[in-house]
Amino acid sequence: MKLASTTLVFVVSALLALGLVMLYSATMFHRSGGFLGSQLLWCCIGLVVCLGAAMADYQLLKKISAPALVLALLLLVAVMLPGIGLERNGARRWLQLPGTTFQPSEFAKLAVIIALAHYCERKGRRMGTFRYGLLIPGLVLALFLGLIFIEPDWGATALLATVCGLMLFLAGTKLRFMVPPVIVLGVAGSFLLSQNTVRLNRIMSWLDPEGTKQGVGYQTWQSLIALGSGGTTGLGLGNGRQKLGFVPEHHTDFIFSVIGEELGLVATMGIVVAFVLFVICGAFIAIRSRDFFGFLLASGMTLLIGLQAFINIGVVTSTLPNKGLPLPFISRGGTNLVVMLFCVGVLLSVARFASREGQVKTAGANDPGGYSPFRAKT
Secondary structure, three states, X not given: OHHXXXXXXXXXXXXHHHHHHHHHHHOOOOOOOOHHHHHXXXXXXXXXXXXXXXXXXXXXXXXXXXXXXXXXXXXXXXXXXXXXXXXXXXXXXXXXXXXXXXOHHHHHHHXXXXXXXXXXXXXXXXXXXXXXXXXXXXXXXXXXXXXXXXXXXXXXXXXXXXXXXXXXXXHOOOHHHXXXXXXXXXXXXXXXXXXXXHHHHHHHHHHOOOOOOOOOOHHHHHHHHHHHHHOOXXXXXXXXXXXXXXXXXXXXXXXHXXXXXXXXXXXXXHHHHHHHHHHHHHHHHHHOOOOXXXXXXXXXXXXXXXXXXXXXXXXXXXXXXXXXXXXXXXXOXXXXXXXXXXXXXXXXXXXXXXXXXXXXXXXXXXXXXXXXXXXXXX
């Protein structure tokens, strides 16, 4: 467990350092300036939050799971109200705070994961029933996913839905209950996609990036040029050309392309390996956790960061359609950075309180089923 925690800290520290360096490089010619100072401030806040979460017992999260869920709901509603929510590029996702902005959907991800982990632990083997395993959590999740969806933030909706679905599966919800809703959501999503010109064009640009490079596929095409220009070792730190107004959002969602151009394939593959190590360490911590709540909590936090990272990399490399998800620990964005570091702190807390001895539980009404190391032995 010590090796997993140490590796986790090393990986996150390396990604944070790389993120600050690349953010400076990506914005060194930006007229607005001040991005590095702002990100450094958020990084310090995030590290304090991470340290606090790591030192505290993660069991305390059970006590705040319900209030946090209610607060997240109120914030998601507030962001939709005219005069309160801040609208950018046709999306209303932010609340204006003194000197900065706050994205409620990022906080909602944490609140939902914590509340779902607590709920699944309390229901135990009843998660194998339709009512407790799918109906009740599904209705609550639908409310939060719906509010995030109409902001609109399709990427965050898909990410949170996937994470929660996998958590329910690990908690013991049967596949025969989960498959029909997934099919229905897939059909509904396809229909909504066909009615949304912007998202549909993103799909078309993904299927034919070269043919749409002068239109909707411009961002993806310029990103691919940046990655190709970097070659194996890159053009050198600060020498990238695509950041000079060619790649939109090069300091946020598409910072991976700047890294590829300036530091090359070696650096981009290093980032991929770093996130793979992160997922492996997170999975190990989850499996070795002392209880079912810790297992689900660590699983959810690991899935959230791991899936977001690989979706971002997939978008930048045109492996996936364009979605607005930042690269964890590297992209500019204060709210997301603090949330990601809080997740790391929770993982370290789960690791710190993990039992070093094998845990054998006796069968009972509240014992968890599902694919967890805490299934009752018979």
